[in-house]
Amino acid sequence: MPTPGEIRRMSVDLPKEDTYIVTSAITIDAPLDFVWQNLPKNIDFSQVMQPYRWLPGARSWETSENFNETGSNIKYTMTDNSKIEEIVIKRDASSHHYVYACLPPITGFDFWQGNLFYEDAGNGKTTVVWRYWLKPNDNFLSKIVVARLLKLFIWKGYTAKVASGMKSEIERLYNRTNK
Numbered sequence: 001m002p003t004p005g006e007i008r009r010m011s012v013d014l015p016k017e018d019t020y021i022v023t024s025a026i027t028i029d030a031p032l033d034f035v036w037q038n039l040p041k042n043i044d045f046s047q048v049m050q051p052y053r054w055l056p057g058a059r060s061w062e063t064s065e066n067f068n069e070t071g072s073n074i075k076y077t078m079t080d081n082s083k084i085e086e087i088v089i090k091r092d093a094s095s096h097h098y099v100y101a102c103l104p105p106i107t108g109f110d111f112w113q114g115n116l117f118y119e120d121a122g123n124g125k126t127t128v129v130w131r132y133w134l135k136p137n138d139n140f141l142s143k144i145v146v147a148r149l150l151k152l153f154i155w156k157g158y159t160a161k162v163a164s165g166m167k168s169e170i171e172r173l174y175n176r177t178n179k
Contacts, residue, residue: 002087002103010111011102018135020147022155026165030174034131035126036096036118039170041068042107045076048165052158058082067097078105089113108146110135128166132159 002010014021028035041063049058056078064072070091076084080106090099096118104112113133121127134155136147 002085006103006111007086007087007089007101010103010113012113012116013098014133019111020136020151022132022134022151022159023129024132024159025129026163026167027121027165028128028170028174029124030170031124032096032118032120032126034136034174035128036093037130038173039116039118039166040074042173043166043169048162048170049080050161050165052161053154055154055158056082070151086114086177088107097098104134108137108142110137122136128163130159130163130166 010071028039045061046060052059058076060077063074063075065071067074068088068091070088070124072088074086076086080085084102084105086100086102088098090097092098097114099113101111101113113135115130115131115133117129119127119129126163132155134147134151136142
């Protein structure tokens with residue numbers, strides 16, 4: 001579990017400059033209230049976080065009792081047996097903004113932070129904009145090489161695949177519960 005200091009350090013606003021940020025947007029065929037209550041709480045992460053290039057997928061996960069409320073967490077066991085713990089930093093129902101962060105399993109980064117912005121797209125659909133920040137360490141190698149190369153060659157493709165998986169999983173869940 002990250003220490004309280006690490007959680008505070010990860011609890012910051014996205015930077016204005018998006019050098020290390022990847023953005024994906026999806027429109028989900030389900031109403032905002034349903035998506036807000038169920039993404040990410042009730043999705044099958046093994047269908048969403050699948051192996052991509054050299055990155056492992058989620059094999060199993062365990063959530064805290066109050067997941068996905070502020071301060072709760074989800075712990076993944078990845079297909080390579082590594083462990084990743086995400087902490088919910090913010091869940092604001094008035095703005096439909098959800099923020100989570102984790103200490104990454106690879107060196108060169110202070111933390112990774114995901115921001116999900118949910119918006120009613122009309123006609124029973126929801127748009128979710130996912131902005132993922134790879135916060136590099138302050139050393140030159142991490143900033144110039146590790147973070148930029150990971151973003152350009154791996155993370156853009158990975159987040160696009162995960163976003164597509166989130167859309168499919170929420171739509172599957174919505175269709176199953178509304179038959």
